Amino acid sequence: MEGRLDFIQDTDLETRELLRLKGETDFLPRAQAHTRVRQIWAVGGGKGGVGKSLISSSLAISMARMGHKVVAIDLDLGAANLHTTLGVDMPDRSLSDFLLNRANKLDDCITATSIPNLYLIAGASDSMSVANINTEQKQKIIQNLRTIDADYLLIDLGAGTNVNTIDFFLISDLSLLVLLPEPTSIENAYRFIKTAYFRRLKLVPSLSPIFPIIDAAMDPKNNEGIKTPSDLFKEVNRLHPELGTQLKDEITKFKPKLILNQVRTQTDIDIGFSIKTVTKRYFGIDMDYIGYVDYDSSAWQAVRRKKPIMTEFPTSKVVSSIDRMTQYLFKRHGHLRNDL
Amino acid sequence: MIEQAQSYYEILDIPPDASVEEIRTAYLRVKSAYSKDSLALYSLMDATENQRYIEQAEEAYRVLSNTEKRREYDRHHGILLASEDLERDNIIHFDRVPPMEGLDSEDLLIPPTTDIKATQKQSYSMDHWMGTTDVTSEISSDPIRPPPTEPYSNISKATINRPSLQPETIVETQSPSYESPTQTQINREILTETEFKGPFLRKVREARHLSIEEMADHTKIKRQYVRAIEEEDFNQLPAPVYVRGFVIQYAKMLRLPHDRVSNAFMNRYHLAKKNKAS
Numbered sequence: 001m002e003g004r005l006d007f008i009q010d011t012d013l014e015t016r017e018l019l020r021l022k023g024e025t026d027f028l029p030r031a032q033a034h035t036r037v038r039q040i041w042a043v044g045g046g047k048g049g050v051g052k053s054l055i056s057s058s059l060a061i062s063m064a065r066m067g068h069k070v071v072a073i074d075l076d077l078g079a080a081n082l083h084t085t086l087g088v089d090m091p092d093r094s095l096s097d098f099l100l101n102r103a104n105k106l107d108d109c110i111t112a113t114s115i116p117n118l119y120l121i122a123g124a125s126d127s128m129s130v131a132n133i134n135t136e137q138k139q140k141i142i143q144n145l146r147t148i149d150a151d152y153l154l155i156d157l158g159a160g161t162n163v164n165t166i167d168f169f170l171i172s173d174l175s176l177l178v179l180l181p182e183p184t185s186i187e188n189a190y191r192f193i194k195t196a197y198f199r200r201l202k203l204v205p206s207l208s209p210i211f212p213i214i215d216a217a218m219d220p221k222n223n224e225g226i227k228t229p230s231d232l233f234k235e236v237n238r239l240h241p242e243l244g245t246q247l248k249d250e251i252t253k254f255k256p257k258l259i260l261n262q263v264r265t266q267t268d269i270d271i272g273f274s275i276k277t278v279t280k281r282y283f284g285i286d287m288d289y290i291g292y293v294d295y296d297s298s299a300w301q302a303v304r305r306k307k308p309i310m311t312e313f314p315t316s317k318v319v320s321s322i323d324r325m326t327q328y329l330f331k332r333h334g335h336l337r338n339d340l
Numbered sequence: 341m342i343e344q345a346q347s348y349y350e351i352l353d354i355p356p357d358a359s360v361e362e363i364r365t366a367y368l369r370v371k372s373a374y375s376k377d378s379l380a381l382y383s384l385m386d387a388t389e390n391q392r393y394i395e396q397a398e399e400a401y402r403v404l405s406n407t408e409k410r411r412e413y414d415r416h417h418g419i420l421l422a423s424e425d426l427e428r429d430n431i432i433h434f435d436r437v438p439p440m441e442g443l444d445s446e447d448l449l450i451p452p453t454t455d456i457k458a459t460q461k462q463s464y465s466m467d468h469w470m471g472t473t474d475v476t477s478e479i480s481s482d483p484i485r486p487p488p489t490e491p492y493s494n495i496s497k498a499t500i501n502r503p504s505l506q507p508e509t510i511v512e513t514q515s516p517s518y519e520s521p522t523q524t525q526i527n528r529e530i531l532t533e534t535e536f537k538g539p540f541l542r543k544v545r546e547a548r549h550l551s552i553e554e555m556a557d558h559t560k561i562k563r564q565y566v567r568a569i570e571e572e573d574f575n576q577l578p579a580p581v582y583v584r585g586f587v588i589q590y591a592k593m594l595r596l597p598h599d600r601v602s603n604a605f606m607n608r609y610h611l612a613k614k615n616k617a618s
Contacts, residue, residue, distance in 0.1 A: 190383055273369060277374075
């Protein structure tokens with residue numbers, strides 16, 4: 001019980017930082033109201049090899065070409081290769097310099113790319129991995145992200161459901177989920193959503209009375225028989241009916257966006273719609289299916305050449321799909337502030 | 341969804357003012373998402389749960405797809421406010437129009453342009469088909485690419501050879517694998533269309549995957565009139581006041597700008613009658 005309490009306090013502290021930086025709470029004055037960064041976009045997906053880095057780099061290029069200053073950040077710390085998909089040799093400076101206090105600001109870790117408007121913060125090249133950075137290091141990154149001199153940040157996340165990865169996903173303004181129309185990828189994506197979903201709820205201090213129920217729900221072999229979010233909801237309504245509405249509100253705030261990669265057929269495309277339908281029913285969340293990318297051999301050819309597909313194969317369908325997604329995201333979710 | 345007791349609308353994840361077309365699309369989507377071999381269920385849902393949900397969706401569709409049952413359901417569950425109820429009656433229910441003789445129908449004498457509420461609704465609907473509205477509408481109109489295509493119902497040769505056809509409505513008969521213009525393409529055409537002639541209306545209806553029977557069923561317009569509208573066979577149509585009402589119903593069903601469609605159609609109708617008389 002003591003351990004659990006520590007965790008709650010720990011979460012409470014993080015919440016204030018995480019959600020305040022996101023501007024999502026009103027119980028604290030918004031920190032750094034005049035930050036330069038307009039929005040943080042994060043690309044995750046649970047499984048490795050589904051094309052997160054490729055889609056991240058392509059989106060970043062597409063955004064930069066539309067005239068925004070973009071910094072792509074590789075937070076796949078143990079297996080960084082965003083620089084390769086952007087056509088940049090392993091830069092001298094990386095995130096480790098910042099984490100190990102060799103650099104004072106994240107701005108000092110930035111490397112230029114060959115694409116105008118697009119910059120890169122490479123992932124750590126040493127033994128540091130996302131699983132073994134500590135809470136202070138994570139906080140340090142999160143607190144400094146929005147001080148970077150850029151319009152948009154694009155975070156490439158690693159595979160897996162490590163708590164650090166999940167937190168980077170959650171503090172983003174726009175969370176993109178990449179998956180393939182394959183059982184393995186879908187399975188991992190659901191696990192990723194589930195983990196992020198419960199973690200998201202545990203970041204709300206006022207829901208602390210129901211944290212034990214959430215903990216139980218996170219354990220698939222719990223004694224309370226809570227198997228699905230729907231069970232969780234029933235249990236909350238039974239034990240803490242006053243928090244039911246708030247729980248629902250928090251759930252609706254969690255809106256990851258879905259991108260299907262490597263589709264080959266119409267059936268593959270439709271899987272995205274089915275996943276949207278199923279997650280709506282199972283989790284009660286609205287996942288926006290923002291688009292899909294065709295399976296295209298030019299993608300691996302570009303990787304072989306260590307060049308971005310966006311510049312190597314400008315006429316490929318991948319490029320037009322990515323551009324359309326970027327336009328859509330800007331239009332629908334982009335930050336329209338013109339005071340900067 | 342999280343709630344325990346769900347309305348039929350929630351089960352299909354549609355708004356209470358969903359059109360017949362939306363209800364149908366939503367139902368097909370649910371059926372496909374929860375079918376036995378659906379990958380989207382993998383590792384998340386168990387078979388009994390799926391089966392139960394499919395049954396719920398079927399029940400929901402059975403009721404909501406039937407105008408009478410739906411109205412009863414709505415009343416019973418207090419889903420529509422009085423004003424909304426009136427509005428929907430005004431739009432959909434043509435069965436209150438008296439038979440052909442007699443001109444005392446108030447409903448039909450209201451000029452469509454004053455139907456402000458319906459116009460707003462219409463423009464929302466156009467947005468919907470264009471895939472530019474909010475999150476809830478995304479499934480039926482893929483924002484990034486056209487939605488799945490389905491085989492086009494054959495256009496009869498007679499229709500194709502009609503001289504009055506617009507060039508863009510002519511269909512290549514040589515290629516049997518011709519697929520329907522997707523909703524997105526059709527929506528683009530609708531935006532640039534000005535005449536809304538019968539064959540174009542027919543094309544839109546087929547692109548929306550509605551048969552003549554379904555159209556007649558939902559609008560309460562007789563099949564022969566639906567056909568006459570699409571063939572611009574003005575002699576087969578009743579008095580102008582009814583025709584105008586029919587065309588408005590027809591256009592609303594297809595989410596077309598009904599005032600423009602009916603004005604254009606009625607101009608041609610009157611012209612044809614005048615020519616015949618002189």
